Amino acid sequence: MSLTLAIETSNPSCEAGVAIGSPDRLLGVEPVHTGDGRHDDLIPAIDRLCRRVGVLPPQISRIAVSTGPGGYTTLRIAIATTKMLAESLGARCIPITTARVVARRATAQGPFAVALASKDGTAFVTEFAAPDAEPSPGRLLSTLEGLGTRTLIADSFLPATLAEEAAGMGIAIVPPRFDPAACLELSFNAASVDPLALSPLYPREPEAVTKWRQRKAR
Numbered sequence: 325m326s327l328t329l330a331i332e333t334s335n336p337s338c339e340a341g342v343a344i345g346s347p348d349r350l351l352g353v354e355p356v357h358t359g360d361g362r363h364d365d366l367i368p369a370i371d372r373l374c375r376r377v378g379v380l381p382p383q384i385s386r387i388a389v390s391t392g393p394g395g396y397t398t399l400r401i402a403i404a405t406t407k408m409l410a411e412s413l414g415a416r417c418i419p420i421t422t423a424r425v426v427a428r429r430a431t432a433q434g435p436f437a438v439a440l441a442s443k444d445g446t447a448f449v450t451e452f453a454a455p456d457a458e459p460s461p462g463r464l465l466s467t468l469e470g471l472g473t474r475t476l477i478a479d480s481f482l483p484a485t486l487a488e489e490a491a492g493m494g495i496a497i498v499p500p501r502f503d504p505a506a507c508l509e510l511s512f513n514a515a516s517v518d519p520l521a522l523s524p525l526y527p528r529e530p531e532a533v534t535k536w537r538q539r540k541a542r
Contacts, residue, residue, distance in 0.1 A: 327351070327379060328386040329409070330508035333358075333366060333402045334394030334422045335440070335500075338479055342369050343504035344379055347512045352377040353505055358398070366405050381413055388418040388511035390425050390502070392525035393441035393448045393462075396532060399524035407519045416516035420507050421525060423450035423459060428506035430455045431498075432475035438500065439478035441527050445485055447478065448527035464527045468493060 325346065333340040336358035343353045354373035357365040374381070389406040392399045410417045423438040430436055430452070438459075439447040450462040451473060468476070468489045476482075476490050477500045490497055 325383055326385040327383050328388055328418075328508055328511055329370065329384050329415075330388040330390075330420075330504045330511060331366070331370075331402050331406060332390040332422075332425055332502050332504035332507045333398045334390045334392050334425075335479065335502050336395060336398050337481075338500060339502050340398070341504040342366070342373055343508045344373055344377060344384070345505075345508050350505055350508065351379065364401055366401060370405075370409075384409070384413055384415055386416045386418060386511065386516070387413075388420055388507050388514070389522070390422045390504075390507050391419045391523070392422050393527050394422055394524075396526070396530045399526075403522055403524050407522055410519045417519050417522050418511040418514050418516050419522055420510050420514060421450075421459075421462075422502070423448075423452075423462060424510055425502060425507045426477055426500040427452045427455050427459065428510055429501040429503050430475075430477060432477070434475075435473045436475040436477060437471060437473045439476055439482055439486070440500075442478070442481040442483055442486075443528070445483045446528075447482060447486060449476075462525075462527065468495065471495070 330343045340356040344351045354369045356369040426438045437451045441448040446466045449465045451460045
């Protein structure tokens with residue numbers, strides 16, 4: 325049996341997990357415990373899931389991963405883990421943007437938008453006509469003006485300015501779901517990439533990179 329492993333750890337402050345299955349069957353889902361940041365649970369979670377559902381490593385032929393936007397460290401760990409497993413198992417890599425994972429579980433009627441990576445008064449916003457529709461290119465926004473939706477899926481980190489603007493425009497704000505099973509489902513109609521080409525989606529320069537450049541410039 326050829327199986328797909330899906331990794332969704334992009335936004336661990338909300339939820340994180342892994343899933344295994346095929347196009348016609350979900351074998352299981354396992355949470356990834358984020359802890360205090362000093363201990364990574366991704367590989368142990370994959371091991372727990374495989375043991376629980378009786379899957380051997382050679383049965384995994386595809387690995388899907390939620391590529392962000394999200395947490396800098398958790399995204400890098402997820403991408404590195406996906407590359408390592410793909411190379412060791414000879415599996416294909418399937419990148420799935422996190423906005424699509426969230427949209428897959430949306431219950432909004434009509435067009436909606438997903439806001440991720442909120443910081444410094446901005447958020448990375450992706451618009452969808454429907455949960456299974458192809459999204460518009462994501463944009464880093466400081467205002468919701470011109471957004472043609474009545475629902476905004478956003479976590480508690482959405483800037484207060486955007487939350488207040490949404491309220492004034494009659495846009496409902498609902499919390500996101502970061503479901504690894506949704507990542508799994510989306511992977512079956514997504515293209516694979518070379519493991520070397522797999523990379524996280526960062527809407528802005530990571531803070532660690534900015535600080536490194538500033539130190540080098542001194």
